[in-house]
Amino acid sequence: MEWVIRFLCFFFYLLLIHMLITGLLAAPDEEQLNLYVVYLEDMVNKDSLHLEDDDDVIIDQLHIHILASVKLSENEARKSILYSYTWSFNAFAAKLSKDEVDKLMEMDQVLSVYPNRHYQLQTTKSWDFIGLPQTAKRNLEAESNIIVGLLDTGITPESESFQDTGFGPPPTKWKGSCKHYVNFSGCNNKLIGARYFHVEGNYDPNDIISPVDVIGHGTHTSSTAVGNAVANASLYGLANGTARGAVPSARVAVYKVCWASSSCSDVNILAGFDAAIHDGVDVLSISVGGFKENYSVDSIAIGSFHALKKGIITVAAAGNSGPSLASLCNHAPWLVTVAASGINRQFRSTVELGNGKTVSGIGIDAFDLEKKLYPLISGAEAANSNDVDSARYCLPESLDPEKVKGKLVYCRLKKWGVDSVVKGIGGVGTIVESDQSYDTAEIFMAPGTVVNSSDGNTITSYINSTRKPLAVIYKSQELEVPAPFIGSFSSRGPNPGSKHILKPDIAAPGVDILAAFTPLASLTGLEGDTQFSKFTIMSGTSMACPHVAGVAAYVKSFHPSWSPAAIKSAILTSATPMSRRMDRFAEFSYGVGQVNPHGAVSPGLVYDTDQMGYIQFLCHEGYKGSSLAVIVGSKSINCSSLIPGFGYDALNYPTMQVKLNNDKQPTTAIFRRTVTNVGAPVSAYSATVKAPSGVEISVKPMSLSFSHNRQIQSFTVVVKANPMPASTLVLSGSLVWKSPRHVIRTPIVLYHAKKA
Numbered sequence: 019m020e021w022v023i024r025f026l027c028f029f030f031y032l033l034l035i036h037m038l039i040t041g042l043l044a045a046p047d048e049e050q051l052n053l054y055v056v057y058l059e060d061m062v063n064k065d066s067l068h069l070e071d072d073d074d075v076i077i078d079q080l081h082i083h084i085l086a087s088v089k090l091s092e093n094e095a096r097k098s099i100l101y102s103y104t105w106s107f108n109a110f111a112a113k114l115s116k117d118e119v120d121k122l123m124e125m126d127q128v129l130s131v132y133p134n135r136h137y138q139l140q141t142t143k144s145w146d147f148i149g150l151p152q153t154a155k156r157n158l159e160a161e162s163n164i165i166v167g168l169l170d171t172g173i174t175p176e177s178e179s180f181q182d183t184g185f186g187p188p189p190t191k192w193k194g195s196c197k198h199y200v201n202f203s204g205c206n207n208k209l210i211g212a213r214y215f216h217v218e219g220n221y222d223p224n225d226i227i228s229p230v231d232v233i234g235h236g237t238h239t240s241s242t243a244v245g246n247a248v249a250n251a252s253l254y255g256l257a258n259g260t261a262r263g264a265v266p267s268a269r270v271a272v273y274k275v276c277w278a279s280s281s282c283s284d285v286n287i288l289a290g291f292d293a294a295i296h297d298g299v300d301v302l303s304i305s306v307g308g309f310k311e312n313y314s315v316d317s318i319a320i321g322s323f324h325a326l327k328k329g330i331i332t333v334a335a336a337g338n339s340g341p342s343l344a345s346l347c348n349h350a351p352w353l354v355t356v357a358a359s360g361i362n363r364q365f366r367s368t369v370e371l372g373n374g375k376t377v378s379g380i381g382i383d384a385f386d387l388e389k390k391l392y393p394l395i396s397g398a399e400a401a402n403s404n405d406v407d408s409a410r411y412c413l414p415e416s417l418d419p420e421k422v423k424g425k426l427v428y429c430r431l432k433k434w435g436v437d438s439v440v441k442g443i444g445g446v447g448t449i450v451e452s453d454q455s456y457d458t459a460e461i462f463m464a465p466g467t468v469v470n471s472s473d474g475n476t477i478t479s480y481i482n483s484t485r486k487p488l489a490v491i492y493k494s495q496e497l498e499v500p501a502p503f504i505g506s507f508s509s510r511g512p513n514p515g516s517k518h519i520l521k522p523d524i525a526a527p528g529v530d531i532l533a534a535f536t537p538l539a540s541l542t543g544l545e546g547d548t549q550f551s552k553f554t555i556m557s558g559t560s561m562a563c564p565h566v567a568g569v570a571a572y573v574k575s576f577h578p579s580w581s582p583a584a585i586k587s588a589i590l591t592s593a594t595p596m597s598r599r600m601d602r603f604a605e606f607s608y609g610v611g612q613v614n615p616h617g618a619v620s621p622g623l624v625y626d627t628d629q630m631g632y633i634q635f636l637c638h639e640g641y642k643g644s645s646l647a648v649i650v651g652s653k654s655i656n657c658s659s660l661i662p663g664f665g666y667d668a669l670n671y672p673t674m675q676v677k678l679n680n681d682k683q684p685t686t687a688i689f690r691r692t693v694t695n696v697g698a699p700v701s702a703y704s705a706t707v708k709a710p711s712g713v714e715i716s717v718k719p720m721s722l723s724f725s726h727n728r729q730i731q732s733f734t735v736v737v738k739a740n741p742m743p744a745s746t747l748v749l750s751g752s753l754v755w756k757s758p759r760h761v762i763r764t765p766i767v768l769y770h771a772k773k774a
């Protein structure tokens with residue numbers, strides 16, 4: 019799929035190579051042992067027993083004991099157990115047969131057993147663009163006590179973004195560690211923690227067995243969230259300016275759970291959560307995703323629920339599977355799910371043809387070509403065999419080096435990397451035609467750009483019109499474009515899990531973002547690429563996620579005692595609305611709109627909730643027995659004996675979503691909400707409602723008054739919709755609570771499930 023950013027292609031490329039090397043593509047062995055995570059009751063984890071690190075042994079013994087009851091012996095158990103999760107939750111990873119899985123599932127202490135799966139990893143200017151200038155108000159002392167943890171591909175400790183000039187020692191609450199690792203120059207007072215987890219142990223020659231980032235993704239996301247301000251950063255002069263995170267004085271801790279050899283798997287993600295929660299991070303950022311299933315089989319949903327219990331907010335990427343509907347992952351309501359928006363710049367190159375015509379392509383091309391014009395040939399004409407179709411797409415081995423030498427080659431897009439193919443056989447560069455609209459800039463390892471079909475036609479008819487076609491591609495330049503918009507790759511709602519919860523929650527910059535990079539990877543990862551840079555440009559919801567994680571840290575630096583739900587509410591209700599005109603999927607693309615760091619610090623009111631609120635929600639959604647127990651870490655919760663969650667969605671969520679009945683019947687939904695006063699002690703708010711046509715929205719009461727801080731008030735929202743044609747995609751309404759100083763906005767979204 020063409021929207022996939024180059025990075026992902028690179029990633030899968032490495033994965034495939036590794037599988038070929040290690041023979042994973044060959045037949046499995048007779049025993050059919052697969053890797054599983056076995057979840058146990060939370061009660062006996064080390065944090066709750068106040069045990070020291072060295073007391074691992076006690077719980078490990080327990081795990082071996084449990085496993086030994088289904089394996090032949092304790093020895094067998096010891097051999098097949100790969101990892102014990104002992105800090106923040108109670109689980110182990112082991113190689114098991116189907117039969118052993120069944121036996122374990124029947125055991126009393128076991129909550130659930132599920133197979134290990136693999137997840138995908140899904141700027142100088144972006145902070146200014148969303149209203150957090152370098153001069154923004156900051157709470158420096160509190161900020162330096164904030165620790166942001168990232169579960170990613172590791173980090174580059176040498177990067178200027180993570181130097182510790184001016185930093186004091188880590189906050190005293192910090193329990194994490196950083197050891198001497200191979201090829202890892204070490205932690206400091208900025209980068210205070212680094213660990214790596216590779217439970218499977220099947221390392222690839224491309225991996226370095228340490229928290230060092232050989233891919234660049236984790237370095238990029240970490241510097242976006244918490245990087246120091248680094249002046250004069252650029253990618254070969256492009257996007258130049260000061261690169262920085264939201265909270266440059268905060269600390270960073272990195273948990274390497276994604277590897278060249280095996281992407282990011284459940285067993286490693288869980289180990290990252292287990293450690294980060296124990297270590298004492300304040301905010302977690304995870305730019306990884308891949309599954310849409312329910313929460314009880316999703317290690318990111320489970321890990322982040324355990325984080326929530328310790329007051330840690332988790333921010334996650336919505337996924338890069340857009341623009342199709344219901345394509346998003348990481349949709350649990352205790353996560354902040356982030357879509358990727360574009361800022362007001364694009365990187366484009368001018369292509370000049372021999373006849374004087376010019377067209378404009380998108381992409382990052384850092385090359386200054388020497389000659390005025392070069393011979394131009396189409397891939398089809400340069401075919402080395404009868405397989406003209408492969409040559410049209412300039413696929414590897416399809417082109418004749420003799421015909422390509424010294425020329426620019428015109429290729430249709432099927433796979434990224436044709437620049438490497440052309441350059442590798444002596445060509446100068448490529449003009450790539452794509453019939454999909456492109457909003458992100460690919461980096462080219464040789465002169466290159468991407469043009470649309472109509473410009474493609476201009477080029478092919480020119481090639482046809484002359485015996486000696488000529489062209490040149492100029493180095494890319496920054497162009498101003500209307501913004502914000504949502505990247506076409508950004509995953510869309512509606513929520514594939516909970517029908518009554520709007521997802522994504524919010525949008526943040528994730529298109530063409532400049533941030534720190536690793537010196538260990540070339541910019542494209544393609545064969546023959548000799549471009550290296552301390553900063554590079556990447557696109558994806560992976561880049562949007564750390565923007566919101568950074569904002570969560572920024573909010574926390576002003577309000578250290580706020581719960582994850584309060585911080586999330588502050589970020590959501592203060593967002594800058596986005597326009598339906600920019601995106602026909604509206605809230606399913608951007609949630610509440612663009613993140614607004616300045617507004618998030620003083621929301622006035624928050625929709626707060628605690629762990630029990632989410633449990634009541636889960637009960638309402640039909641989770642029970644082991645599928646509830648595995649999320650909350652305990653079997654002792656009995657939904658029937660709980661006070662039920664109130665209202666249509668059974669959760670005090672900062673947005674509202676209504677699934678319409680069929681097209682013949684009207685729909686009614688009653689939402690119950692409470693808001694907590696975090697603004698001036700004495701204050702008054704009044705409600706303003708916007709309802710789409712055919713929908714009636716009423717609020718009771720229409721005004722709220724408060725006399726003290728932390729005071730809680732309740733209200734009810736009734737949404738009544740006429741029967742709607744089944745073609746109704748998404749209808750947008752809103753409820754706004756206003757005081758002279760604050761605006762608290764809640765989108766109210768209605769949709770037909772049939773369409774989605």
Ligand SMILES: *[C@@H]1O[C@H](CO)[C@@H](O)[C@H](O)[C@H]1NC(C)=O
Pocket residue numbers: 200201538
């Ligand atoms: C990592 O360290 C080893 C041994 O010190 C060295 O041989 C290797 O070249 C280093 N790798 C990188 C990528 O720096």
Ligand SMILES: *[C@@H]1O[C@H](CO)[C@@H](O)[C@H](O)[C@H]1NC(C)=O
Pocket residue numbers: 250
């Ligand atoms: C900024 O970087 C460019 C190239 O990387 C360099 O030529 C220039 O001198 C730098 N400017 C400052 C002010 O450091």
Ligand SMILES: *[C@@H]1O[C@H](CO)[C@@H](O)[C@H](O)[C@H]1NC(C)=O
Pocket residue numbers: 258259260
């Ligand atoms: C970026 O570089 C251009 C050209 O070198 C310069 O005019 C501009 O001021 C720079 N912008 C920033 C933000 O440094």
Ligand SMILES: *[C@@H]1O[C@H](CO)[C@@H](O)[C@H](O)[C@H]1NC(C)=O
Pocket residue numbers: 377378379470471472473
């Ligand atoms: C193709 O791109 C050009 C910019 O080079 C633009 O003017 C034109 O509208 C685009 N055509 C289509 C069909 O998107």
Ligand SMILES: *[C@@H]1O[C@H](CO)[C@@H](O)[C@H](O)[C@H]1NC(C)=O
Pocket residue numbers: 475478479482
């Ligand atoms: C150029 O010529 C090729 C084959 O000669 C033909 O298939 C193609 O349609 C022509 N393109 C244009 C735009 O005229």
Ligand SMILES: *[C@@H]1O[C@H](CO)[C@@H](O)[C@H](O)[C@H]1NC(C)=O
Pocket residue numbers: 312313314315639640641642645
């Ligand atoms: C979640 O998935 C599990 C495993 O497929 C299933 O047993 C459970 O019933 C599901 N729960 C809900 C609420 O859908």
Ligand SMILES: *[C@@H]1O[C@H](CO)[C@@H](O)[C@H](O)[C@H]1NC(C)=O
Pocket residue numbers: 656657658659
């Ligand atoms: C859950 O609570 C209900 C009502 O209090 C009770 O009838 C039921 O037996 C309980 N179920 C379990 C599994 O304890």
